[in-house]
Amino acid sequence: MKKHILVIPGDGIGPEVTAWGKAVLEQIASQYGHEFTYDEALMGHAGIEATGNPLPDETLEKAKASDAILFGAIGHIKYDNDPSAKVRPEQGLLKIRKELGLYANLRPIMLFDELLDASSLKPAVLRGTDILFFRELTGDVYFGEKSRSEDRNTASDLMIYHRYEVERIAHKAYQAAQARSKRLCSVDKANVLESSRLWREVVQEIAKQYPDVETEHMFIDNAAMQLVKNPKKFDVVLTANLFGDILTDEASQIAGSMGMLASASVGDGTGFFEPIHGSAHDIAGQDKANPLASILSVALMLEISFGLKDEAKRITTAIDHVLKAGYRTGDIADTLTQPDKILGTKAMGEMVLQFLSKPALT
Ligand code: IPM
Numbered sequence: 001m002k003k004h005i006l007v008i009p010g011d012g013i014g015p016e017v018t019a020w021g022k023a024v025l026e027q028i029a030s031q032y033g034h035e036f037t038y039d040e041a042l043m044g045h046a047g048i049e050a051t052g053n054p055l056p057d058e059t060l061e062k063a064k065a066s067d068a069i070l071f072g073a074i075g076h077i078k079y080d081n082d083p084s085a086k087v088r089p090e091q092g093l094l095k096i097r098k099e100l101g102l103y104a105n106l107r108p109i110m111l112f113d114e115l116l117d118a119s120s121l122k123p124a125v126l127r128g129t130d131i132l133f134f135r136e137l138t139g140d141v142y143f144g145e146k147s148r149s150e151d152r153n154t155a156s157d158l159m160i161y162h163r164y165e166v167e168r169i170a171h172k173a174y175q176a177a178q179a180r181s182k183r184l185c186s187v188d189k190a191n192v193l194e195s196s197r198l199w200r201e202v203v204q205e206i207a208k209q210y211p212d213v214e215t216e217h218m219f220i221d222n223a224a225m226q227l228v229k230n231p232k233k234f235d236v237v238l239t240a241n242l243f244g245d246i247l248t249d250e251a252s253q254i255a256g257s258m259g260m261l262a263s264a265s266v267g268d269g270t271g272f273f274e275p276i277h278g279s280a281h282d283i284a285g286q287d288k289a290n291p292l293a294s295i296l297s298v299a300l301m302l303e304i305s306f307g308l309k310d311e312a313k314r315i316t317t318a319i320d321h322v323l324k325a326g327y328r329t330g331d332i333a334d335t336l337t338q339p340d341k342i343l344g345t346k347a348m349g350e351m352v353l354q355f356l357s358k359p360a361l362t
């Protein structure tokens with residue numbers, strides 16, 4: 001298979017983890033006889049530094065011309081404590097989501113048994129958890145009108161949804177639920193918000209087209225609580241942009257660390273694959289970041305954008321073996337980890353490549 005992949009390393013730890021995602025793509029290509037070509041582009045703080053624009057035009061052009069995009073992370077501490085900054089790294093990510101029509105963000109909460117002790121939650125609560133979040137990605141307060149009064153003392157962000165926006169992501173989530181355990185939980189705040197009442201109304205209508213899927217509606221506050229109380233009760237979770245942003249960070253703790261979670265943003269065109277973690281400037285350039293989320297993002301790319309299920313499975317199996325052999329990055333190490341098995345970014349990346357190349361990997 002021939003594919004052209006755009007790599008956008010981004011900011012902070014983005015470049016160091018993305019390098020390993022790309023290395024895994026290269027290895028898979030040579031093992032399975034695929035021909036992947038690559039290009040690279042700037043976004044976020046890196047884009048601002050080079051061009052003044054968090055999403056340079058050239059990046060957008062390259063993105064549109066590619067078959068899939070592997071992205072690292074975005075953000076810079078410089079802006080976090082400067083609310084007055086007009087140009088911000090995150091604008092690059094939001095703009096590319098909008099421009100590419102990436103309205104559905106899939107965030108699987110995949111649990112490796114070996115990491116049960118790395119979570120702050122009890123292993124008995126976690127065991128068997130397997131959740132797939134569908135976070136809406138191009139609507140909500142993220143893109144609603146923003147305003148600030150002239151005296152600067154009042155501000156607002158419009159929480160807005162259109163029927164079609166809810167419909168199209170609901171269909172995607174229901175189709176996924178049909179292929180999984182046929183349970184879907186839609187999360188909203190319909191007891192307070194009008195946009196959530198529209199959300200619920202539309203999901204109720206779409207549900208009728210999927211009678212084999214059992215639907216539950218839950219308020220966001222309750223969902224946030226249930227997620228740590230009994231994560232196993234969830235399978236497919238469908239929710240809006242802001243609620244999904246918050247719930248998936250919470251859910252990352254089920255998987256042991258933010259460093260383990262990958263995500264796929266899809267819509268009508270090119271798919272966009274990225275770890276859910278941020279730029280983590282505090283550890284950038286120190287060979288401490290966990291590259292597994294980027295590598296798992298590559299597995300999602302192979303499966304979702306290219307339909308290469310075996311190749312994707314091989315990557316998750318290789319990671320499973322690496323973890324079973326006791327290797328950990330600092331963020332997923334626990335008291336049982338042997339100190340000499342705590343690896344840096346590079347050593348962990350190399351370890352995955354080594355296991356990937358084993359002929360018998362089951
Ligand atoms: C995410 C991130 C982004 C978001 C930020 C960096 C704009 O937190 O992808 O979850 O809020 O969507």
Ligand code: MG
Pocket residue numbers: 245246249
């Ligand atoms: Mg987030």
